Amino acid sequence: MAGRARGTESPETPLHHRPLYDEELDAYRRAIELKPNFAAAYVNLGVALRDLHRFDDALRQFKKALSIDTNDAGARTNRAQTNLLLGEFEHGWREYEWRWRDGTMTHDFPDATQWKGQPLAGKTVLVHAEQGLGDTLQFVRFVERLHAKGANVIVRVQDALLPLLQNVAGAASVIGDSSALPAFDYHVPMLSLPHALALREADFAASGAYLGADADAAARASWSDVIGTGDVGDRRLRVGLVWSGSTTHVNDRNRSMPLAALLPLFDADVRFVSLQKELRERDRVCMDELVQRGRLIDAGARLTTFSATASLVAQLDLVIAVDTAVAHLAGALGKPVWIALPFTPDWRWQLNRDDSPWYANARLFRQTRRGEWADVVISVRTAIDARIAASEATHE
Incomplete structure (x- = not known):
């Protein structure tokens, strides 16, 4: 039971079935009856309540856990992510720093040298990636703010992103995570930047692209067969x-x-162009049929680097994606991106909105029923039809 307190994801059982939720809640409440000071049970109960979108009840359980143990990292990180999901950024960023204490994440840099708002004029700051590729693409935008404070900024990213991010704004240099570390005065994990910079939603609301793709003629020409630039009269999206x-x-x-x-x-x-690099066995037959019918172009085998993916995305009219690194890539490039989200999404997508403060050209399509994508796909199809109609009207 305690293991779930460290996570923020739904458990493996199909929790869209309400009876299973009831059984889970009953199990945690029974554990609390047997051991009233069992902090982890309160945290797990809070996570289950959050999955049901009972956020006030969830926050009360995290608070109860912290009344038992004020240093319970699972309660702190889950409360942080709940507040971030609800758009309470000031509280959320502050407690999100507890992620380093809950046993799920580590880094090799001393806390004594972490940048937490100290003056930066003439100082060298190492900003290091800490989670997934999408997280890096999302949060690298804040490097420029450190440079504006007078810092010499070195950015350390995943090797896979190194070519794409070589020229990121505000960075004196960008290195891969397999490179030797240079000397620095301070370090800061990338997702700690909003807290250290004391950012609110208005501070990070995206105004457009902050990353660029390879735009030379050779790069564009390499995708001509995929995007159909040689097909005279083809105005399809x-x-x-x-x-x-x-x-x-x-x-x-x-x-x-x-x-x-x-x-x-x-x-x-x-x-339609598939940007899918990892094709699952369950999808192969469907993919083959769509390709054979001319309904889908499979570009996956040619997407050998993120730079290649960026080059192709830059030439598309729209990207439709689930919550993956490609969604963040499209958003960072300023490309219109429609993101299909589960019933309880990752905290960064918040709730009850179809836009995102992170990406100016993002549109969010949310599950209305847990685990069911049919309504999302219908909504996306309706939006596509509207986009086609608007495009046709401009060419009349």
Whole structure:
């Protein structure tokens, strides 16, 4: 039971079935009856209540856990992510610093040299990636703010992102995570930047692109067969698709969908391009049929680097994706991106809104029923039809 307190994802059982939720809640409450000072049981109860969108009740359970043990990192991090989900950024960023104490994350840098708002003029600051590729793409935007404070900023990112991020704004240099570390005065984990910079939503609301893609003629020409630039008179929308993320992601069960779930999209008059690098066995037959019918172009094998993906995305009209690194890449490039989200999304997407403060051109499509994508796909298809109609009207 205590293990769940450290996570923020839904458990492996199909919790869209309400009876199973009731059983889970009853189990945690029974544990509390047997051991009233069992802090982890309160945390787990809070996470289950959050999954049901009973946020006030969830926050009360985290508070109760902290009344038992004020240093309970599971309660702190889960309360932080609940507040961030609700848009309470000041409280959320502050307690999110407890993620380093809950046993799920580590880094090799001393706390004594972490930058927490000290003067930076003439100082060298190492900003280091700490979580997934999408997190890096999302939070690297804040490097420029450190440079504006007078810092010499070195950015350390995942090797896979190194070519794409070489020229990120505000960085004196960008290195990969396998490179030797240079000397520095301070370090700061990338997702700690909003807290250290005391940012609120108005401070990070995106105004457009903050990353660039390879835009030279050779790069554009390399994708001509995919985007159809040689097809005279072809004015169809060029739409990239990503329907699943990494199978190793802790929340893969909730955030990914089978390709077959998107079938209602494929009779739209659109040039669909698969940006899917990792194709699952369950999707192969469906993919082959769509490719053979000319309804989907599979570019996956050619997306060997993030720079290559960025080059292709930059030439599309729209990207439709689940919550993966490609969604963040499209947003960072300023590309219109429609993101399909599970019933309880990752905290960064918040609730009850179809836009995002992180990406100016993002549109969010949310599950209305846990684990069911049909309504999301119908909404996306309706939006595609509206986009096609608008495009046709401009060419009349």
